[in-house]
Amino acid sequence: MGLGVGLIGSGYMGKCHALAWTSVATVFPDVDRPRLVALADVTPEMARQQAQAFGFEKGTGDWHDLVSDPEISVISVAAPNKFHADMTVAALEAGKHVWCEKPMATSLEDATRMRDAARQSGRTAILGYNYIQNPMLRLARNVIAEGQIGAVNHIRLEMDEDFMADRAQPFSWKSERASGYGALDDFAVHPLSLLSMLHGRITSLVADVAKPYAKRPTKEGNDRPVETHDIAQALFRTEAGASGVLMVNRSAWGRKGRIALQIFGAKGSLLFDQERMNELHIYSAEDPTGLQGYRTILAAPGHAPYHHFIPAPGHGLGFNELKTIECHELLKAISGDSDAYIVDFERGLEIERVVHAMARSAQTSTWIDV
Amino acid sequence: MGLGVGLIGSGYMGKCHALAWTSVATVFPDVDRPRLVALADVTPEMARQQAQAFGFEKGTGDWHDLVSDPEISVISVAAPNKFHADMTVAALEAGKHVWCEKPMATSLEDATRMRDAARQSGRTAILGYNYIQNPMLRLARNVIAEGQIGAVNHIRLEMDEDFMADRAQPFSWKSERASGYGALDDFAVHPLSLLSMLHGRITSLVADVAKPYAKRPTKEGNDRPVETHDIAQALFRTEAGASGVLMVNRSAWGRKGRIALQIFGAKGSLLFDQERMNELHIYSAEDPTGLQGYRTILAAPGHAPYHHFIPAPGHGLGFNELKTIECHELLKAISGDSDAYIVDFERGLEIERVVHAMARSAQTSTWIDV
Amino acid sequence: MGLGVGLIGSGYMGKCHALAWTSVATVFPDVDRPRLVALADVTPEMARQQAQAFGFEKGTGDWHDLVSDPEISVISVAAPNKFHADMTVAALEAGKHVWCEKPMATSLEDATRMRDAARQSGRTAILGYNYIQNPMLRLARNVIAEGQIGAVNHIRLEMDEDFMADRAQPFSWKSERASGYGALDDFAVHPLSLLSMLHGRITSLVADVAKPYAKRPTKEGNDRPVETHDIAQALFRTEAGASGVLMVNRSAWGRKGRIALQIFGAKGSLLFDQERMNELHIYSAEDPTGLQGYRTILAAPGHAPYHHFIPAPGHGLGFNELKTIECHELLKAISGDSDAYIVDFERGLEIERVVHAMARSAQTSTWIDV
Amino acid sequence: MGLGVGLIGSGYMGKCHALAWTSVATVFPDVDRPRLVALADVTPEMARQQAQAFGFEKGTGDWHDLVSDPEISVISVAAPNKFHADMTVAALEAGKHVWCEKPMATSLEDATRMRDAARQSGRTAILGYNYIQNPMLRLARNVIAEGQIGAVNHIRLEMDEDFMADRAQPFSWKSERASGYGALDDFAVHPLSLLSMLHGRITSLVADVAKPYAKRPTKEGNDRPVETHDIAQALFRTEAGASGVLMVNRSAWGRKGRIALQIFGAKGSLLFDQERMNELHIYSAEDPTGLQGYRTILAAPGHAPYHHFIPAPGHGLGFNELKTIECHELLKAISGDSDAYIVDFERGLEIERVVHAMARSAQTSTWIDV
Structure with a gap:
């Protein structure tokens, strides 16, 4: 089994991430099938429902749960732009790899903070410029x-x-x-x-x-x-x-x-x-x-x-x-x-x-x- | 959990079916996520390897195993054309629904046999005219x-x-x-x-x-x-x-x-x-x-x-x-x-x-x- | 001065022929400017008017005038299809070169007659397959x-x-x-x-x-x-x-x-x-x-x-x-x-x-x- | 017969003007066929040759001949850009209408001079923005x-x-x-x-x-x-x-x-x-x-x-x-x-x-x- 995955957000781009996580091992023979551990959304109910629909093991109304989940190695951030900085910095500081949707952040300060966190963490941090x-x-x-x-x-x-x-x-x-x-x-x-x-x-x-x-x-x-x-x-x-x-x-x-x-x-x-x-x-x-x-x-x-x-x-x-x-x-x-x-x-x-x-x-x- | 799925074949169209089975519940909100039960291929080794890659629970070198598997409700047939008739007829007779790749069969007789089996079974039987x-x-x-x-x-x-x-x-x-x-x-x-x-x-x-x-x-x-x-x-x-x-x-x-x-x-x-x-x-x-x-x-x-x-x-x-x-x-x-x-x-x-x-x-x- | 030209018809394709005759020497340096001798149309009045508009020296209501005109070496036939055979055969027999619009004729017999006339005349006879x-x-x-x-x-x-x-x-x-x-x-x-x-x-x-x-x-x-x-x-x-x-x-x-x-x-x-x-x-x-x-x-x-x-x-x-x-x-x-x-x-x-x-x-x- | 026309230049755009002058009356029923009076080019020989090819009555090596020719009412200027100002101003001052190729001139001063000449002349002066x-x-x-x-x-x-x-x-x-x-x-x-x-x-x-x-x-x-x-x-x-x-x-x-x-x-x-x-x-x-x-x-x-x-x-x-x-x-x-x-x-x-x-x-x- 491949890496444990957390997903924050299940709207337009969240669904797109979910499809990617679901398909990547079917498409690419060199990939171990990722384990879809948890999905976070604005309410626990919505999160649980979307987790089920998207094939994640569980759902949560609090994205911090993903950051602290030891089963999760990589976090997809598909939440509104204004949350990108806080979410990615927290995830990186917790040792997670990060896949964040663009645009990076709503201010140059936030973007710089994200870059700095990535540098310090030594983790992989990429933006969704698909x-x-x-x-x-x-x-x-x-x-x-x-x-x-x-x-x-x-x-x-x-x-x-x-x-x-x-x-x-x-x-x-x-x-x-x-x-x-x-x-x-x-x-x-x-x-x-x-x-x-x-x-x-x-x-x-x-x-x-x-x-x-x-x-x-x-x-x-x-x-x-x-x-x-x-x-x-x-x-x-x-x-x-x-x-x-x-x-x-x-x-x-x-x-x-x-x-x-x-x-x-x-x-x-x-x-x-x-x-x-x-x-x-x-x-x-x-x-x-x-x-x-x-x-x-x-x-x-x-x-x-x-x-x-x-x-x-x-x-x-x-x-x-x-x-x-x-x-x-x-x-x-x-x-x-x-x-x-x-x-x-x-x-x-x-x-x-x-x-x-x-x-x-x-x-x-x-x-x-x- | 949705229907149990079996897949015969993991080449060009087999992979395409696998992607569809994996994605359908993520894309369509009215679908219960199917359970990917088993994949059949020409050898047990290849079948097991592809099952793992495509997210199926198990693999088998004998497609009849899928026909007799009570966990399986629907069978995707993506094997070479000449096998379509035998596979779909067996599946239909066993009460499975069938999703068969085109062309239907290599002879009109086989195609007619498939149509007859579908009629008699009362099951859903469709062709992959995507x-x-x-x-x-x-x-x-x-x-x-x-x-x-x-x-x-x-x-x-x-x-x-x-x-x-x-x-x-x-x-x-x-x-x-x-x-x-x-x-x-x-x-x-x-x-x-x-x-x-x-x-x-x-x-x-x-x-x-x-x-x-x-x-x-x-x-x-x-x-x-x-x-x-x-x-x-x-x-x-x-x-x-x-x-x-x-x-x-x-x-x-x-x-x-x-x-x-x-x-x-x-x-x-x-x-x-x-x-x-x-x-x-x-x-x-x-x-x-x-x-x-x-x-x-x-x-x-x-x-x-x-x-x-x-x-x-x-x-x-x-x-x-x-x-x-x-x-x-x-x-x-x-x-x-x-x-x-x-x-x-x-x-x-x-x-x-x-x-x-x-x-x-x-x-x-x-x-x-x- | 180049060849003397006669034009039968001044509608859609007649105008197109007129433009070609007027432009050919301006465009192609190896061409002597043709002399636009006469234009034939259904009435003398229309013919004279169109002759003036298109730059021909004279107009006539009888196309036979063009066939018998010694100043004319080549005749453009842009009249209705049913007249093609009579006009081109007469022109060829009079020793004129012929440029006839397509289709050639309204019957295979007429088309054959035109081909025969062209063979016998030794003149150039072409169709307007532009x-x-x-x-x-x-x-x-x-x-x-x-x-x-x-x-x-x-x-x-x-x-x-x-x-x-x-x-x-x-x-x-x-x-x-x-x-x-x-x-x-x-x-x-x-x-x-x-x-x-x-x-x-x-x-x-x-x-x-x-x-x-x-x-x-x-x-x-x-x-x-x-x-x-x-x-x-x-x-x-x-x-x-x-x-x-x-x-x-x-x-x-x-x-x-x-x-x-x-x-x-x-x-x-x-x-x-x-x-x-x-x-x-x-x-x-x-x-x-x-x-x-x-x-x-x-x-x-x-x-x-x-x-x-x-x-x-x-x-x-x-x-x-x-x-x-x-x-x-x-x-x-x-x-x-x-x-x-x-x-x-x-x-x-x-x-x-x-x-x-x-x-x-x-x-x-x-x-x-x- | 329509207006008398003079053409200066017989290269790329000169040929294009010649085709226009030759075709305009054939195409547009409301136009009297212009009289192609004279063509000017850099040498008398080239001018005479091009005049014949383009259907102008005569050729000259000196464009001033066109300006002073009472038979000419309108002058096409298709000479190199640097001559536009002198040619069009002279033509306008001589009471000719002017059809000048673009760009108007090589300096804003020249362009202004041309505009002023057009205003004073009361003649039609247009640019070839086709x-x-x-x-x-x-x-x-x-x-x-x-x-x-x-x-x-x-x-x-x-x-x-x-x-x-x-x-x-x-x-x-x-x-x-x-x-x-x-x-x-x-x-x-x-x-x-x-x-x-x-x-x-x-x-x-x-x-x-x-x-x-x-x-x-x-x-x-x-x-x-x-x-x-x-x-x-x-x-x-x-x-x-x-x-x-x-x-x-x-x-x-x-x-x-x-x-x-x-x-x-x-x-x-x-x-x-x-x-x-x-x-x-x-x-x-x-x-x-x-x-x-x-x-x-x-x-x-x-x-x-x-x-x-x-x-x-x-x-x-x-x-x-x-x-x-x-x-x-x-x-x-x-x-x-x-x-x-x-x-x-x-x-x-x-x-x-x-x-x-x-x-x-x-x-x-x-x-x-x-």
Whole structure:
């Protein structure tokens, strides 16, 4: 039997973690089946019910029970963002490994505290940046690393959805300043995690944030000023010498799960869109003259670890399965594999720093060094 | 605790069943977590190892052990096609429910025997036509049923992959007559299952089968005549009055998991391609003049049961998750829900009859009534 | 000054010919500017007006005036199909070169008569199969001819529009038997011309034709039985050993100008769709493993004769410009260039024979040798 | 007979103007066929040869001959950018109408001088921003103007090609400072012209410019520092309250003629890409729930003035035909039609101001008010 697992939270991402913990040993032959020890949720009743549904041995209304449970070696944190810091720090101090959903924390101070706790604990602590686990983006990373598109000189990153696009939708916590900046922490961290893994660090940037709607209706029928920014964009420069643009919008009618990358190099380019997550488009200037064009590559067994899910090409992985891959990488990291492909708390803190720099740049209307 | 489950086979589709059995209760709140009782494989060692990996309580080298196990209520049959009939008939006769992979059997006689056993047993017996479970094809079905594209008058179905496209690939059992017709039973059953669920029955057809390569190299370095047909196509008419074309090709370079549908009606049309399985394209002649065009609809929570997997639109389901949906429908059928969306052995036999009619038509070069 | 030109007809295709005659010398540096001598239309008034609009020196209500005009060397025939035979035969007998719109004629007898007249005259006589002139399909032809996708073993051809898709549209001559078979002569000739140029001859086939609507409303408010078939499809075999499917539909809601080709060979495949006429998709099995996929090639100066229109890649040719290319090939043929890329009356007659074989097969429900 | 026309320049855009002048009366029934009086080029010989090829009555090596020719009413200026100011000012002062290629001029002073000359002359003076003439972008304009996507709140504009993408390509005048800024004047003017026509004015911006390659090889085999910027991007705000991003890159491997627009409003959004110039994608939040998605609208006769070119939908216009539409609008403007759809010198100067503001912002690394 494999590691003992605790899960905090059973909503959107909690369920996604549960599926990953349940599937990881079925998918990956090198994994001992984890033992699903306990699930914590806001009430004991809900926790017990979800534990049963998700196949955990027990449920609890107090997440501290997981931290103190000697049967548990690793804790999934899928609770609201504002609790991330307290939960992960407690878990790390108790000697647990930690798998925390993004964004890391609601303040740079908290994120730094988490990073420090991870350093001191010596435990594995990673963030749930599952998009990086897509076999097609792993392929992109290899293609870039092997120099197949040459030195990268220009990058464009977009992330757009439309869950805030409806002006008539009642004012919610998503529009309150207390929830964060808006699109910056909701979305920007995702393309930034991809940039971090595929290319490298941003060194300077200038950003702008915008509100599609200055006010939104309250349930009482009034209009209340919106305090967050559903739209944000930045120009940036990278350590490796590329220029780039980052664009995020959570009020973009028609976009549902778009994370679009355009990466240009001296010998070719790469395109990707999460809405067609099983495709990568590659242009090589070394293809024969007259026959050059973007090649649409479909996910296939040759693109590890796709083959562990399906032995036939072109059949398609889903969003949830990225979490299973992430879970596998977490287990590799815990077992000491230094090649595990993860966003640890060090790298996570770097990503947070860029987001906060963007916010500062937008406030001051100036270029900022990161 | 839910039903006791037995699984025969742990290869490509066996793993897919295992994932479905493991995930179904996590995904669907109305499901009691099944008990994974036993897994059968060709040797006891392999069976025990796979049982452990997939989370089954025990493994056995003899599938009859599952049939006689009182703890087991439902048996997944994911063994080679030629064993389907014996296994499912034995299971049904022992009072088990059956979930059998497609194609149903290697002969019409066997398929009929399976149908008869299902009838007599009174148990639930379904076939693994998972593509029908795609929420986008459920949407297609609803759109058609509600008359949104009007009376369907023309249909084109394609299924293409390229695993037999390489002429240099050594002669294998796939090219032996004993394996079946070739593309007809390997592929045609899939689009036929979709046609059956979305539109209705074929009443007459004329078919042609072809070999891209007359010979293939043996491992000994000789050329051996190919006995199966990697390519097949048919013209057909349906009970509902539509004309159509069915095309399948397992030697189509570049196609990986293509199942393409074009369905034309008196008020609009639908397009689908499994290679982009999270999209459905709808054209409505009732859209405003000058603004008509195919609408690319991305899978979203509104397209049941997508929402049980992911609460956000456009994030993408994968091929394996269709099996989890199928598992859920199986459980609904077992519990007596007459709305369960399944291909039972009655319908499965109809599909087989069409395939055999295609083979006969190709041999006689004549139109055939089905 | 170049050749003297006469044009019969100034409607849809007549205007298209006029544009070609006006533009050909501007586009192609090797062409002497043609002299636009006379235009014939149904009345002298309309002819004179259109002559002025299109830049012809004079207009006439009698097309025989063009045949007897010594200033005219080549005659464009863009009159209704039923006049093609008389006009082209008269022109050829008068020693004129002929550029006749497709379909060739409304009966096989007429088409044969036209072919015979062309043979006897020794003049250049071509048909307006302009789609073959698309630089992307010329590229396709070269790619196939050079063996880059290997021996072709399977072909699918589709041509679909929706101008007959509306059930409520009043009964018109398009639904009268006198207008021809329907989709067969309206559409099938186009993909057949492509097949002829890209691959070779059909040797046998079985076809089916269908009516989406048995009746259509008359202007008087009654329903009148439809006599033509808006839908047709055929299975076929080619001299070169490929199997294939041809599908045409002029009542396919959502399709506007679709002519879709799928050509599979032993080393790769090609895809094309006229609705995106500036793209060709090529899959090569010789691309590096893990990086194989359809390459989307955009029309570019390297794809002759694109460069004569635009010196920059990816800017896009239009449907009308294919006619200008065709005009250029016609002029090359007239000047004795045996490499001129044209569908002459010999080849045109072959295409007609296939269409009539399809009609016969549909009537007899049997395979037919062509 | 229509207006007398003079053409200066017979290269890329000169040929494009010639085709437009030759075709405009054939395409548009309301136009009197222009008289092609004279063509000027760098030498008398070249001018005479091109005049003959393009159908002009005479050629001259001195463009002043056109300015002083009483037969000429309108002059097309398709000479190198640095001559635009002198040529157009002279033409306007001589009472000619002017059709000048973009960019307007190589300095803001020259552009202002041109605008002033146009004002004083009272003649029609337009710039060759042909992309705005695309029927699909006219449709986009109407859709926006009619409020179908609601108030626009976010815009992204990209223009990318790869003619400067090859590092090995010898140093040319395109990399010399004297040629301008680089991508800013080469490309940015195009999306800015679209923004101007579809949405309105930019009020503030911050820009960045970049070099993919610091040096390029000279023909002598040395490396020479590059003085222009092949890449540029800007964040901007518009008078109408939208935020946006402008990105241009002439060294973007794989991009051939990309001009991509994303326009988001309170009720929907629009997508366009010039590489598929016959398509417009519209998302309407008012489509039925569960059936929302981007609609791919193909150019059709309903999208004026497409119908003057082709009476059937989906057949495709080409890049060159946009110039014919522009020529028609020019003729409308000359005839006093205040609805003519043109970029006159007033608007052209505004576009230049934005480009120069971008350059200034890039130099100073600050936000700039336009």
